[in-house]
Amino acid sequence: MRIALLEDEYEQAQHVQSMLSERGHHCDTFPTGQAFLSAVLHRSYDLLILDWQIPDMTGIDVLESVRAQLNWVVPVVFLTQRDSEADVVRALDAGADDYLAKPARAAELVARINALARRSNPDSEKEVLKYGPFEVNTQRRTITLHGDELTLTDKDFDLTLFLFQNQGRLLTREMLLERVWGLAREINTRTVDTHMSRLRRRLGLNPENGFRIKTIYQRGYRLESMQHPQVDSSSDIRETDRAANA
Template structure:
């Protein structure tokens, strides 16, 4: 999982980043609420860890902005010295998924993160996944539309599965390159755009089949269920 950390104390940030990287979780650290929000609202993270007391705003304010502006329920954990019952209740009521007290205990932090990962993706262990008229078989690595098996490359399958598992979520090109192709984020390539264009045609990702791939200008892509997209357009009208 790629994790965003809000922590203004350098040594604390280094400590948490080391714990996470040792378990294979890349982590970007930010010292202020504004720098954190600027990053997480334009990049793709699987989980966020927030300190409460930071220089420019509170972690609670950051959490409220995340819940108000992100269109998918990213898991959020508080890691802070504030440990009163009132603080914990306030954070959970504002949308936090878990709450830990400093200092971070490595085994507990990783266990909580793994539990949240399982909870946020409950279908990860299922062999057959259903998304409207699409059926994805993760064991056979096949995808069928209305009962007819589609012809896809291995990368097409990986990309499609990742899109369905993250529908409604902004996925940056950098994240797709890293998760699907295993490439570093700073590489300059049109690979993602080429594959997205091909998937639209091969999978029939159009309103008739209930899904669309929406291009988010200069940011990336989002797979949208048409029912959700229509509801969002009605709400914003």
């Protein structure tokens, strides 16, 4: 998982980052709320970990900004020294999904993160997934459109499934390379662009079939449901979308 950690104490941030990295997660650390928000609103993370007391704002302020501006509902965990019942209730009411008191115990932290990942993607263990007129069989690795099986390569299938499971989410080219191509950093990001262009044609991703792949200029892609139009979450993204479509 790609995790963003808000923690202003350097040693604590390094400790948590190390715990997560040892268990196969990628963790970026940020010492201020502004730096954290700038990254989270313009990159793709699977889960956020917030401290409450940071120099420039509170963790609650950061959480409220994330929930108000990010159209992708990302799981959020508080990891803080504040452990009163009132603090826990306030954080959960503000939109946090879990709450842990410092110091974090590695096994418990990772177990809670894994549990949140499963809850945030309930379709991950299903054999047959339906997305409008598309049906994805994860065991047979086939995709049908209006009942007709599509001709796709293995990589096309992996990319399509990842897109459908992350509808509405900005997916950077780097993230797609990591998740679909297995962190093949030697592959040029043009590989992603080529596959996306091909998928648009092969899948028939158009308003008639209820979905479209939208290019987010200089950032990546987002699969959007045409039945439920997406609203961009920041002025930066609105501007880059207009530039891409000009």
